[in-house]
Each structure stands twice: as C-alpha cells, then as structure tokens.
Amino acid sequence: MAKVSKEHAESPLGLKNTPENIAPVQLQVMGSIPSWLNGVMYRAGAGLFNILLEDGSTYHIKHPFDGLAMLHRFEINGKDNVVMYNSRHTSNGVKRRIIEKDPTLLTFGPDPCKTIFGKIQSVYLHITQMNKNAREMDSDPEFDMVNVTITPNFPLGKGLAKETGVPQGEAVVVKRDANTLQLVDKNTLGLYHEEEKCYIVYLLTLASTEPLKMFTYGHVDSKLKGQLCASHHQYDEEENEYVNFMVSLGPLPSFQSFSVSPYLPRLDGCGVEGKELTTTVHEPIWRHLGAWKTLEPLKPSYIHSFSMTKRYIIIPNFPYYYSYGGLSALYYSNAYQTFHWEDNRHTLFHVVERNSGRHVATYEADPCFSFHTANAWDEDIIRFDGSTETIINMDMCVYENTDIVDASFEFGKQAGSSFDAETVKPAPYVIKKKTAGKQDHKIAPSQVRRYRLNDVPVVQEAQRVNNTFLGISTDFNRRRVASYIVVGHDLELPRFNQRYNLRPYRYLWGVCQSKFAPSYASGAVVNGIVKLDLHHPTTDNSTALYWDEPGCSCAEPIFVPAVDGKQEDDGVVISIVNATTTEKDYCFMLILDAATLKEVARTTMGIWHTTTLHGSFMDESGRGVAVN
Structure with a gap:
C-alpha cells in the first residue's frame, strides 16, 4: 500500500479511477446524430480501483473486473442533436467493506498476500456471517458489487414492485454471474455527501442511477434458488418471456432454467398495473449426469451467457x-483461483424444451470456452427419406482454452503509470497466472463458431401431463455430438439486430484486436x-468492416435499429472509446453508421478513461430495443 497524505496513490497496475458526474451535463456533439435516434443508453462497468484508507494508505484493486461498479447514462436526442450525460459510482457499500477490511468480500481476482491461515479464517467467517451479510444486503442497496449487464424493463415481481414503488415494466436492474442483482432508480438522483453530512437531491426529469435495492431472484419468486446465474438473459418478444437459469453449487450441483412473463408492458399500456408475473421453473439438470451414454458427472462451470431458440434453451x-x-x-475468497480447466473433458450443451420444461438432450463437443453467445434458432428440415428432423443452430464467440481469462488482467489498464517504489512493493501486485510457464504461449483471438445440434428430441403432446415431467424415453437416452463451422474470426462482445432474434440473421458487430496495438x-x-x-465468413472473400484508430480502444458496440429500417443493418452502433494522445487521455461516445462503420457523431465525456463492459438502449417510450 502506498502512503499518501490527502488523496489516493496512483495504482502500480495502471488502473485509474473514473470521476462520477452526478448532475447531468450536456455534451458537445461533433457531427450529426440521426434524427430517429432518441432514447437512453445505459452502460455498466467499473469506476474505482484505488481507495483511500483511514490510515492514509491506498488500497489498490488488482483485477479490472473487481473495479467498483459505475453506471453511465446517456440521454440521446437525435431530433435536436443533443446528448445529456450523467454517471454514478454504485458500490459505496463495497468501498466501506474494503475500508473496514471485511474478510467475507468475494472478488474475481486473487489476493497474493493472503496466507493459508487467512484462507482458513475466511471459510469460518463466510459461514458464521452468512445471515448477517444477508441482512445487510437486504438493507444496503450497495452492499455487494454488481457491474456487468444492465437490463431495462426487468420483471421485478409484485412483492419487489410494492416494496420499492417501481411499477412493473419500469425497473432498471444491473446483473452479474451470481444471484445478486441491483435495482437502480431512474426518477431522482439522491446522494449522501459525506463532507456536508446531508443528502443532495437533484430534482430532475432526467433518469438517474441511484441504487434502490439489492436483491436475488428469490425476491422475484421464492421458487428460484441457487448461487449462480447468467449475466446475459434471453428474451422472446413474441411470447413476452424473460428466460435465465440458476446454478446450485455443492456436492450435488444442478442447473435449472426458468422463465418469467409478462416481461415487458403492452405497448397500449393495458394489462400491466397490478398484474402478477408468472414464473415457470423447468426440470433441473442433475439426475441425468450430463451426457447420459458417457456418464460424465455434472460439474458446475463458469457460464456467462447461454443460447435460446423458439423451442429450446441451450445451457453450455x-x-x-x-x-x-x-x-x-x-x-480463496475469489473466483479466479477457484476455476480449473480440464482439457480432457467435453464441453456439454444441455438442451431444455421450453414448452414442456424438460431436459431432453445433452450434446458433446470438443473442450472450449466462451464468454458470449450471439444468435440462435431452430428449424425443421426434411431428410432424404422424407422424414422431418429438428436442428438447432447457435453462434458463439469461442476460444480453444481459457488463456483469455488471463488476458483479462490487462483489460482497461493504462500505460505510463508511475509510483514510489520505496512505499509500494511490487510483490503484492504480481499475480501468478495459470498459463504461466506454458511453452510457446499464445492467446488466439476468438472464433465465431456456428454449432449445429442435429436430431433434437421433440416432446410429443402425449408426453405432457399437466406439465409434469415423465420418465426419459429411450429416444432421449443416447449419445449426441455437436458439430460446428467457423463463420468469423476475431470478434468479441457480439451484438446483432434484435429484430432478428431467434431466427436466421446475417450481421454481427463486436470488438476485435486493434491493429495499432500489441496482441x-x-x-x-x-x-x-x-x-x-456471416454470409461471407472466410478470409478469402470476407466483407468484414472495421473502425480502428491509433490510440483508441473501444468498448462493446451496441446496435440500435433504425425506426423505419428496411435492411438488417439499417441503424447505428454506439460505443465508448478510450483515447490516448501525447497530450492527454480522454473518453468519448462514438456513433457509427452500422452498415458502413463510418463515423456519424462523437461527443467527449471527459479527460479520463473509463471501463464499461455491457450496455442497453431504451427508446423514447422506455422500451428496451437493444438489451444485453
């Protein structure tokens, strides 16, 4: 820890704090925002990495994913070419726990200084303080850190809606890969000012990001139990259904998908007020022991997103x-040291039929890893003998192994960091990564793989009895193997036109390695x-387009479809870009024409960098049209 007098010391890891902008400010727009682009973009990410402690030393967060949560809000008015921006740090409870040296705080990255005694003590305290922490989480909306995805129109359920006063269909919720969610307020902005010892409330018509409630899926419906879930849910617009899954850890782990409907309010405003949500819990995946013929025991793995079609849910x-x-x-009190890679085991794709809720099949594939899925769809094809076969196509950004998780230690770091070597010892900041010592170590960029699941079982009406799960038929109980083709290279954080969700599509937008920077x-x-x-995927005839400028690093691009767009790529993509020049660091919002990737507008946010992971866009009516 670095000794300082008045403010925190600079991180030896190059991770810098991002200042918050509580009161909305109008940003200067360079270029012309399309007149049809009107709504609100939310972005979630990290904002605090260096925390001043009471003794004057600085606590330095060591992994970018552990940066304390920060939300950004952009109100975009294309009619008047205006952008209003505000932001807020939303993990002040976690900051307090760091200052108080709470040993039960779970992180993603490891603490190299933690001794064996400290680890044993951590187990004891996690168990003995479980109820205490649950009570604190219930009362402190910033008790834990939630900073991955942000979901407008989240289905709160009647109880939470009544407790928080947020009407159904109007909730904005931040999610992560654990069963902890954070509801943020979009009507007023209140923040306790420590120096003035009072609340400063800005009476604005603009939405804000003040945390209101920390909760779990069990608050939505008591049937939803488990410790882990996916940061990225799935949504079926036609069925108005929100879908996710829970993972229960322990000696007998299980996966269990579920759906909540209605998810969004009707456009005519009817049928929302007082309507109770219906939650459907599907058959748990545990008793079938993975792929039945191979009898691979089911093990819980790190799952950030999953796939869905009109008829099936596919959990990787x-x-x-x-x-x-x-x-x-x-x-360990962290996730990174808990994970382990087994390259001698298959990747499994567990398939649940949505209508019956039954786990109908598990498919094997080569060992691989993926953070993010893209689109998926099912279809019936006619075989040569005239019979019908159901298949599933699903696109994912896939890596050959988990080396990319080691690369995540460098996410958002800035060069040129200086620190006093006399007061900051480098040893606590040297993380032993699991790929250390590998010969010819290389991190290959992702492949966009299109997996194909053949001969998917179809549950017949006769096999459904009041949605009660019957025994597994012999047709289900056989070994199945997934195949794939590569439809693209070097694309992560995929986004597509959500009007094509759950059906065949053509275009993907995402981030790629910059040609102006090291790999x-x-x-x-x-x-x-x-x-x-995706119709021209190979290197020889690829029609891939790029926006890549020296000194710039882009966050996930959000595709927003044009209101009257006729083509799949009619619209814009919006990204947050960190830029570095010889004079300064700065950050700006970038708007590109989605068809050509030509810049149409940008607006500088501030003379600093910020780290954002994912984002969502709501149209003028408050309806999510680009949600991740």
Whole structure:
C-alpha cells in the first residue's frame, strides 16, 4: 500500500479511477446524430480501483473486473442533436467493506498476500456471517458489487414492485454471474455527501442511477434458488418471456432454467398495473449426469451467457469448473483461483424444451470456452427419406482454452503509470497466472463458431401431463455430438439486430484486436470495432468492416435499429472509446453508421478513461430495443 497524505496513490497496475458526474451535463456533439435516434443508453462497468484508507494508505484493486461498479447514462436526442450525460459510482457499500477490511468480500481476482491461515479464517467467517451479510444486503442497496449487464424493463415481481414503488415494466436492474442483482432508480438522483453530512437531491426529469435495492431472484419468486446465474438473459418478444437459469453449487450441483412473463408492458399500456408475473421453473439438470451414454458427472462451470431458440434453451457446460463444487470460493475468497480447466473433458450443451420444461438432450463437443453467445434458432428440415428432423443452430464467440481469462488482467489498464517504489512493493501486485510457464504461449483471438445440434428430441403432446415431467424415453437416452463451422474470426462482445432474434440473421458487430496495438498475447487488450457479414465468413472473400484508430480502444458496440429500417443493418452502433494522445487521455461516445462503420457523431465525456463492459438502449417510450 502506498502512503499518501490527502488523496489516493496512483495504482502500480495502471488502473485509474473514473470521476462520477452526478448532475447531468450536456455534451458537445461533433457531427450529426440521426434524427430517429432518441432514447437512453445505459452502460455498466467499473469506476474505482484505488481507495483511500483511514490510515492514509491506498488500497489498490488488482483485477479490472473487481473495479467498483459505475453506471453511465446517456440521454440521446437525435431530433435536436443533443446528448445529456450523467454517471454514478454504485458500490459505496463495497468501498466501506474494503475500508473496514471485511474478510467475507468475494472478488474475481486473487489476493497474493493472503496466507493459508487467512484462507482458513475466511471459510469460518463466510459461514458464521452468512445471515448477517444477508441482512445487510437486504438493507444496503450497495452492499455487494454488481457491474456487468444492465437490463431495462426487468420483471421485478409484485412483492419487489410494492416494496420499492417501481411499477412493473419500469425497473432498471444491473446483473452479474451470481444471484445478486441491483435495482437502480431512474426518477431522482439522491446522494449522501459525506463532507456536508446531508443528502443532495437533484430534482430532475432526467433518469438517474441511484441504487434502490439489492436483491436475488428469490425476491422475484421464492421458487428460484441457487448461487449462480447468467449475466446475459434471453428474451422472446413474441411470447413476452424473460428466460435465465440458476446454478446450485455443492456436492450435488444442478442447473435449472426458468422463465418469467409478462416481461415487458403492452405497448397500449393495458394489462400491466397490478398484474402478477408468472414464473415457470423447468426440470433441473442433475439426475441425468450430463451426457447420459458417457456418464460424465455434472460439474458446475463458469457460464456467462447461454443460447435460446423458439423451442429450446441451450445451457453450455464448459470444462472450466468451480473446484469442489464451488465451495473452494469460500477458501480463496475469489473466483479466479477457484476455476480449473480440464482439457480432457467435453464441453456439454444441455438442451431444455421450453414448452414442456424438460431436459431432453445433452450434446458433446470438443473442450472450449466462451464468454458470449450471439444468435440462435431452430428449424425443421426434411431428410432424404422424407422424414422431418429438428436442428438447432447457435453462434458463439469461442476460444480453444481459457488463456483469455488471463488476458483479462490487462483489460482497461493504462500505460505510463508511475509510483514510489520505496512505499509500494511490487510483490503484492504480481499475480501468478495459470498459463504461466506454458511453452510457446499464445492467446488466439476468438472464433465465431456456428454449432449445429442435429436430431433434437421433440416432446410429443402425449408426453405432457399437466406439465409434469415423465420418465426419459429411450429416444432421449443416447449419445449426441455437436458439430460446428467457423463463420468469423476475431470478434468479441457480439451484438446483432434484435429484430432478428431467434431466427436466421446475417450481421454481427463486436470488438476485435486493434491493429495499432500489441496482441492480447503480449499483455494488452486494445480493441477496434468490427462488422461481420456471416454470409461471407472466410478470409478469402470476407466483407468484414472495421473502425480502428491509433490510440483508441473501444468498448462493446451496441446496435440500435433504425425506426423505419428496411435492411438488417439499417441503424447505428454506439460505443465508448478510450483515447490516448501525447497530450492527454480522454473518453468519448462514438456513433457509427452500422452498415458502413463510418463515423456519424462523437461527443467527449471527459479527460479520463473509463471501463464499461455491457450496455442497453431504451427508446423514447422506455422500451428496451437493444438489451444485453
């Protein structure tokens, strides 16, 4: 820790704090925002990495994913070419726990200084303080850190809606890969000012990001139980259904998907007030022991997103497992040291039929890892013998192994950091990564793989009895293997036109390695933006387009469809870009024409960098049209 007098010391890791802008400010727009682009973009990410402690020393967060949560809000008015911006740090409870040295705080990255005694003590305290922490989380909306995805129109349920006063269909909720969610207020902005010892309330018509409630899926419906879930849910617009899954850890782990409907209010405003949500819990995946013929025991793995079609939910089970059924997290107090990669085991795709809720099949694939899925759809094809076969196509950004998780240590870091070597010892900041010592170590960029699941079982009406799960038929109980083709290279954080969700589509937008920076294997994560035409996927005839400028690193591009767009790529993509010049660091919002990736507008946010992971866009009516 670095000794300082008045403010925190600079991080030896190059991770810098991002200042918050509580009161909305109008940003200067360079260029012309399309007149049809009107609504609100939310972005979630990290904002605080260096925390001043009471003794004058500085606590330095060591992994970018552990940066304390920060939300950004952009109200975009294309009619008047105006952008209003405000932001807020939303993990002040976590900041307090760091200052108080709370040993039960779970992180993603490891603490190299933690002794064996400290780890054993951590297990004891996690168990003995479980109820106390649950009570504190219930009363403190910033008790834990939630900073991955942000979901407008979240289905709160009648109880939470009544407790918080947020009407159904109007909730804005931040999610993560654990069963902890954070409701943020979008009507007023109140913040306790420590120096003035009072609340400063800005009476604005603009939405804000003040945390209101920390909760779990069990608050939505008591049937939803488990410790883990996916940050990225799925949504079926036609069925108006929100879908996710829960993972229960322990000696007998299980996966269990569920759906909540109605998710969004009707456009005519009817049928929302007082309507109770219906939650459907599907058959748990545990008793079938993974792929039935191979009898691979089911192990809980790190799952950030999953796939869905009109008829099926597909939960990936990568061989990147939580050791000891996830219980080792209590020992290490972090996720990274809990994970382990088993390259001698298959990736499994567990298939649940949505209508019956039954786990109908598990498919094997080569060992691989993925953070993010893209689109998926099912279809019936006619075989040569005239019979019908159901298949599933699903696109994912896939890595050959988990080396990319090591690369995440470099996400958002800034060069040129200086610190006093006499007061900051480098040893606590040297993280032993799991890829250390590998010969010819390389981190290959992701492949966009299109997996194909053949001969998917169809549950017949005769096999459904009041939605009660019957025994597994012999047709289900056989080995199945997934195949794939590569439809694109070097694309992450995929976004597509959600009007094509759950059906065949053509275009993907995402980030790629910048040609102006070292590769991920060299310890840098600097991104450009890429658009892939999936009809022309190979290198020889690829029609991929890029936005990639020197000194710039782009965050996830959000595709927003044009209101009257006729083509799939009619619209814009919006990204947050960190830029570095010889004179300064700065950050700006970038708007590109989605079809050509030509810049149409940008607006500088501030003379600093910020780290954002994912974002969502709501139209003028408050309806999410680009949600991740």
